[in-house]
Amino acid sequence: MTEGQQPTFEEIYAALEAAVQRLETGGLPLAEAIAVYEEGVRLAQQCRALLDAAELRVTTLAAELDGMMLRPLLDSEEDDEEP
Amino acid sequence: MLVLSVQDLLGALKDAIESVPAFADVWVAGEISSLSRAASGHIYFTLKDEAAALRCAFFRQYNRGATLQSGDAVLAHGRVNIYEPRGELNFVVDFVASQGAGVLAAQFERLRQKLEAEGLFDPARKRPLPPFPRRIGVVTSATGAVWHDIQTVIGRRWPLAELVLAHASVQGENAPAEIVAALQALNEHGNVDVIIVARGGGAREELAAFDDERVPRAIYASRVPVISAVGHETDITLADYAADVRAPTPSAAAEMVVPDRAEIALRVGALAATMASYIRTELDRRRHDVALSSDALRHAAPDIPALRAGVATLLERARTGALQTIAGRRALIASRELQLASLDPAAVLRRGYALVHRATGEPVTSVAAVLPGDRLAISVRDGTFAAIVPHQREAG
Numbered sequence: 001m002t003e004g005q006q007p008t009f010e011e012i013y014a015a016l017e018a019a020v021q022r023l024e025t026g027g028l029p030l031a032e033a034i035a036v037y038e039e040g041v042r043l044a045q046q047c048r049a050l051l052d053a054a055e056l057r058v059t060t061l062a063a064e065l066d067g068m069m070l071r072p073l074l075d076s077e078e079d080d081e082e083p
Numbered sequence: 084m085l086v087l088s089v090q091d092l093l094g095a096l097k098d099a100i101e102s103v104p105a106f107a108d109v110w111v112a113g114e115i116s117s118l119s120r121a122a123s124g125h126i127y128f129t130l131k132d133e134a135a136a137l138r139c140a141f142f143r144q145y146n147r148g149a150t151l152q153s154g155d156a157v158l159a160h161g162r163v164n165i166y167e168p169r170g171e172l173n174f175v176v177d178f179v180a181s182q183g184a185g186v187l188a189a190q191f192e193r194l195r196q197k198l199e200a201e202g203l204f205d206p207a208r209k210r211p212l213p214p215f216p217r218r219i220g221v222v223t224s225a226t227g228a229v230w231h232d233i234q235t236v237i238g239r240r241w242p243l244a245e246l247v248l249a250h251a252s253v254q255g256e257n258a259p260a261e262i263v264a265a266l267q268a269l270n271e272h273g274n275v276d277v278i279i280v281a282r283g284g285g286a287r288e289e290l291a292a293f294d295d296e297r298v299p300r301a302i303y304a305s306r307v308p309v310i311s312a313v314g315h316e317t318d319i320t321l322a323d324y325a326a327d328v329r330a331p332t333p334s335a336a337a338e339m340v341v342p343d344r345a346e347i348a349l350r351v352g353a354l355a356a357t358m359a360s361y362i363r364t365e366l367d368r369r370r371h372d373v374a375l376s377s378d379a380l381r382h383a384a385p386d387i388p389a390l391r392a393g394v395a396t397l398l399e400r401a402r403t404g405a406l407q408t409i410a411g412r413r414a415l416i417a418s419r420e421l422q423l424a425s426l427d428p429a430a431v432l433r434r435g436y437a438l439v440h441r442a443t444g445e446p447v448t449s450v451a452a453v454l455p456g457d458r459l460a461i462s463v464r465d466g467t468f469a470a471i472v473p474h475q476r477e478a479g
Contacts, residue, residue, distance in 0.1 A: 009243055010215035013351070020354050023361040030369055037362040044355040051348050056242035058234055060225070061249040061268055068272070 009050050016043040090167060097165040100172075106163040110186055111137065111174065115155045126151065130159055130174065140164075141176040149179055156182040158189045187287065191294055194321055198296070203303045209327045210308040212340060213276045218245045219340060220275035220307065222265040225250040229283045229333045236334050241341035247273050253282040258292035263301040270306055277340055278307050280322060281333035284315040299325035312336035438462040439470075 007015075019040035023033060087095070100106055113130035120126050124143030128151065129136050139159060141149070151157070161176040178196070180189035198204060219237065223229045225248060237246060249265035252258040262280070269278055280302065282293065292298065293313045302309050302325040311326035312333040323329045330336035424430065432438060439447045440460050447453055455474040460467050 008215065008217060010213075010217075013215070013347075016351065016354055020358050020361075023358055023365075026361075026365075028365075030365065033362060033365050037358055040358045041355065044351050044358075047351045048348065050243060051344050051351070054242040054344070056234070056238040057245045059245065059247055061220070061247050061265075061273055064247065065268070065272055 009047065012043055012046050012050070016040060016047060019043060089170070093165060093167040093170055097167060100163055100165060108162065109160070110189065111159050111161075112182060112186075113137065113157065113159070115151055115157055116153050118151060118153045124148075128153070130157070138171065138173040139176050140173055141179065145177040146179075151179060158182055158186055160189070160193055187291070187294075191321070194294070194296055194299075195324065198299055198321065198325070203299055204324045208303075212308055212310060212328060214342065216244055216276040216340060218247055218273070218275040220247050220249060220269035220273045220278040221281065222249050222251050222262055222269070222278060223281045223333070224253050227253075227283065229253075229281050232334050233279065233281065233337045236337035237341055240338065240343050242344065244341055247275055249273065252292075254285075254289050254292060259295035259297045262292060263297050266301045266305055266309075273307075275307055278305060278309045279312065279333070279336050279340060280309055280326065281312045281336060282314060283333065284318075287314075287318065290314045290318055290320055293320035293322035296321070298322045302326055310336050310340055432462060432464045435464065 019036050022028065022036050023040070028036065111130055113132050116129045116131055116136075118126065118128040124146070126141040126146050126149070128139050128141070130139050131137070139161070141151075141159075158180045159174070159176045160178040160180075161174050164173050164175045165171070166173060178189070178193040180192060202208070221230065221233055223233070230248060234246060237244060247269070249269050251261035251265040253262070266278065266280070269275055280293075282290065290313055293311075299321040302311070302322055308327040309325075310328040310330055311320075311323045312330040312335060313320045313322055316331035319329070328339065330339055428438065438461070440462065441447060442458060442460055447459060453459070453472050455472050457472045459470045459472060461470050
């Protein structure tokens with residue numbers, strides 16, 4: 001999983017669990033604990049946003065492959081990558 | 084006229100016959116007779132029916148100690164073979180089943196054993212399904228209820244994912260080839276995290292495509308984990324054996340492949356609440372620590388009012404003591420003054436006494452101290468006068 005593009009739901013959710021784990025383990029200086037908490041809140045909000053906004057996208061491989069085939073014909077340069 | 088050597092003729096026959104695909108992979112129905120078991124473990128028998136007989140060799144590597152008896156009505160699978168040294172045609176058998184169950188069952192069992200022996204069903208090889216798949220490939224027919232049901236279930240449970248359909252016929256002659264092509268296409272171009280191979284319920288013969296040897300092989304070869312859902316719950320095809328996970332129905336497969344959005348949302352809420360409670364606990368703990376410290380401080384601090392009161396008391400006592408002492412001294416002085424006053428020579432004079440003294444002031448207190456002719460001074464109450472001591476001492 002690459003974080004170079006947008007992080008996936010799985011990555012955000014895992015980061016949220018990790019933040020909670022750090023708070024559970026305890027022993028953090030107060031300033032750091034608050035920072036972890038605030039980050040956790042941000043992550044939870046991101047999760048909720050992704051869950052609430054989601055709409056199922058349905059496609060067929062044939063259509064996607066056609067798209068892939070057509071692109072080099074439409075583009076002037078060869079810049080296509082795997083979707 | 085063409086003249087061939089024996090070996091050329093037999094060689095040509097061998098090539099001709101063994102190259103025919105049907106003769107290399109064929110089921111023969113017949114009755115076993117003349118069964119013999121060699122010490123080597125190989126089994127030899129004749130397969131016959133009312134008009135013909137076929138000599139069979141069932142080698143040890145295939146027969147695995149099969150219990151066969153003369154008289155058994157069997158379906159034997161194998162390939163036709165020409166044994167040139169003796170000019171004999173025989174049948175190399177790799178699998179025998181009782182005729183009772185039918186050829187479909189026999190074929191299924193033969194392939195099941197064969198693929199299992201190759202390791203295609205190895206439990207250790209089963210891969211876990213990704214917990215949050217982003218793209219889900221589906222191999223099924225574009226028409227029909229299965230594709231529709233899968234869309235419905237995933238749309239409800241986890242719309243965050245993307246569904247990618249690779250259409251394939253799920254019945255008929257072309258089905259196995261199309262299923263294999265769909266699996267390969269999803270692996271190579273689909274960019275999917277998991278694949279569902281699905282077909283709705285039907286009679287066992289209708290599921291035959293999923294028992295075709297090519298399909299479990301393609302499923303095993305898939306880099307992407309595969310979940311299969313073929314037929315009814317009680318139907319298990321070779322595709323199901325090879326898949327990483329088997330679901331009883333296509334809808335069940337859709338449920339197994341994605342988490343439930345509502346459930347995850349609850350979990351996110353629970354995690355957020357847990358965090359809030361931990362941070363609250365931390366803050367309370369710190370506050371409590373601070374309170375303890377400030378309490379300790381307070382108790383260690385001097386009680387200023389009490390000290391002030393103590394000082395005031397001491398000052399008061401000192402003041403009182405001092406006043407008493409002064410009063411005492413005053414009283415003492417007063418009594419001394421009285422004493423002094425009573426001893427005052429002037430008071431003695433006032434009582435009528437006289438003081439005799441010389442002009443120098445030195446008192447005369449003894450007769451012996453005076454001589455006739457001495458000039459003396461006499462002080463009385465109201466003054467002093469002179470006196471001279473006469474020459475004759477008057478009586479004393």
